[in-house]
Amino acid sequence: MGGTPTFAIPHAFLGTRTDPKDAKVCIAGVPFDIAVTNRSGSRFGPHAIRHASRMLVDGDNPANWRDPLHLPIADVGDFQIALGKIEESLDLIEKQASAYDHLVTLGGDHTIALPLLRAIAKKRGPVGLIHFDAHLDTWPDNFGTVFAHGSVFYHAITEGLVDPKRMIQIGIRSPVQREIWDWTKAQGVTILDAESVHTSTPAAIAQKIRDVVGSQPTYLSFDIDALDPSQAPGTGTPEVGGLFTWQAMSILKKLEGLNLIGMDLVEVCPPYDIAEISALAGASLVWNYLTLFAKG
Ligand SMILES: [Mn+2]
Numbered sequence: 001m002g003g004t005p006t007f008a009i010p011h012a013f014l015g016t017r018t019d020p021k022d023a024k025v026c027i028a029g030v031p032f033d034i035a036v037t038n039r040s041g042s043r044f045g046p047h048a049i050r051h052a053s054r055m056l057v058d059g060d061n062p063a064n065w066r067d068p069l070h071l072p073i074a075d076v077g078d079f080q081i082a083l084g085k086i087e088e089s090l091d092l093i094e095k096q097a098s099a100y101d102h103l104v105t106l107g108g109d110h111t112i113a114l115p116l117l118r119a120i121a122k123k124r125g126p127v128g129l130i131h132f133d134a135h136l137d138t139w140p141d142n143f144g145t146v147f148a149h150g151s152v153f154y155h156a157i158t159e160g161l162v163d164p165k166r167m168i169q170i171g172i173r174s175p176v177q178r179e180i181w182d183w184t185k186a187q188g189v190t191i192l193d194a195e196s197v198h199t200s201t202p203a204a205i206a207q208k209i210r211d212v213v214g215s216q217p218t219y220l221s222f223d224i225d226a227l228d229p230s231q232a233p234g235t236g237t238p239e240v241g242g243l244f245t246w247q248a249m250s251i252l253k254k255l256e257g258l259n260l261i262g263m264d265l266v267e268v269c270p271p272y273d274i275a276e277i278s279a280l281a282g283a284s285l286v287w288n289y290l291t292l293f294a295k296g
Contacts, residue, residue, distance in 0.1 A: 013050050013073070014056060014068060018077060020100070027074070028075075028076050032107070035145065037143065042270075045282070048234075049106045055280060067294060070295055079093055091115070098119040102261060104262065105266075106268075107268070111148055113264050116262065120161070129162045129218065129219050131167065131168065132221070133169060133170075134238075135176070135237065137153045140154050162219070166212060167189045172194065173241050174237070192208065203254060206254035218259055220263040222263065223266050225237055225238055226248065229242065234272045234278030236269045256292050265285060
């Protein structure tokens, strides 16, 4: 008896179908990486994450004995972008995202979260935000570029796409100007630095997240650089002292029952990856998110 081994299944996330009909959650790649401040290359992220995801197709998640493929899910392919044009690409991403009720996107640099949140806010108003990252990403601009991967949540807050009082950032540790930190706190954002994750427990961090976001609609934005470079070397702006993959996965598993309405997994930068470590971490985090909704 033969069969299709994991490494040979179709090149979609978890090898799933591409037709979005009746899918509860749709997956899309967004190969946009021209608004970064350091290394580029996350345009190759969607491809690498899909490739790595094929390790996850041969069983249930033992945390809850569920398989995201039973949701069901569909991988609708990559969004179109306007090559070399930031704002035109953001408009295109928003337009394409608005066609889906529950979308999980594979980045791409973090800038893509802005049009994704614009699409959501047009339907639902301001949402809560769970934001894993090494960086606040609340600079008003990056070296004069207004829409870039380090300014995404400045704009999300000032455009009223998220409710900053229902926004929590986890894993923060990069160098930052004091006024940027103070501005972020003054908006009402809760900041948990990486050390506070290390000196706490996943259960306590998950409870803190629940306390901040409550029961209203909440979006999850996961920058892979929230993880330590030993856990995710393939990223554009690495910062040491970050989360271990197990910590992030353990926190994520404990978010069952929250009103989660979408997710992005951004900043996986395959040219700097080693042995697919970062792509597999990204795929596994998305897999854990999806199993929160799957049936047993
Ligand atoms: Mn980021």
